[in-house]
Amino acid sequence: MRDKRAIIIKAPRLQNIRNNLRLLWLKTVSQRWNELFDKMEVLERDSGGKYRSVDEMTSEERKKFREFQEEQSKLRDLANRSICKCLVCGKVDQDMVYNKTYDAWYCTECYGLERRVALKRVETRRQKREESCEERAISDHSKTFL
Numbered sequence: 001m002r003d004k005r006a007i008i009i010k011a012p013r014l015q016n017i018r019n020n021l022r023l024l025w026l027k028t029v030s031q032r033w034n035e036l037f038d039k040m041e042v043l044e045r046d047s048g049g050k051y052r053s054v055d056e057m058t059s060e061e062r063k064k065f066r067e068f069q070e071e072q073s074k075l076r077d078l079a080n081r082s083i084c085k086c087l088v089c090g091k092v093d094q095d096m097v098y099n100k101t102y103d104a105w106y107c108t109e110c111y112g113l114e115r116r117v118a119l120k121r122v123e124t125r126r127q128k129r130e131e132s133c134e135e136r137a138i139s140d141h142s143k144t145f146l
C-alpha cells in the first residue's frame with residue numbers, strides 16, 4: 001500500500017453501506033473482546049467467587065489469562081488501526097486516509113488537522129534552526145502527514 005492513501009466515497013447510499021459494514025465488523029470485534037473479558041473474569045474468581053490476583057492463579061490458569069489478555073490487545077489494536085475507525089477521534093462514518101508510518105487510518109478531518117500542524121511546524125523550523133530531541137521526534141511525527 002502507498003504511504004498515504006485516501007479512500008473517499010461521495011455517494012450517500014454507498015457511504016451508508018460502508019458505515020453499516022464498519023459498525024458490523026467493529027461490533028463483531030467488540031463481542032469477541034467481551035467474550036474474552038468474561039473468560040478472564042471467571043479466572044479471576046476462586047471457587048467461592050472471591051476475587052484473586054493473577055499471582056494466585058495456577059500456572060495453567062495464568063497462562064490462559066495471559067493468552068486472553070494478548071488476544072484482547074490484538075483485537076483492540078486491529079480495530080484501532082483499521083479503516084473502520086479513525087485512530088485519533090474514533091469516528092466510524094468518515095472517509096479515511098492511510099498513514100503507512102503509523103500503519104493506521106485517520107479520518108480526513110483529523111488527517112487534515114495533523115497536516116496543517118505539520119506544515120506550520122515545517123515553517124516554524126525554517127525560522128529556528130536549532131531543535132531538541134523532543135522537537136525532532138515531534139517533527140518526525142509531523143513529517144508522516146506531509
Ligand SMILES: [Zn+2]
Nearest residue numbers: 086089107110
Ligand atoms: Zn478523526
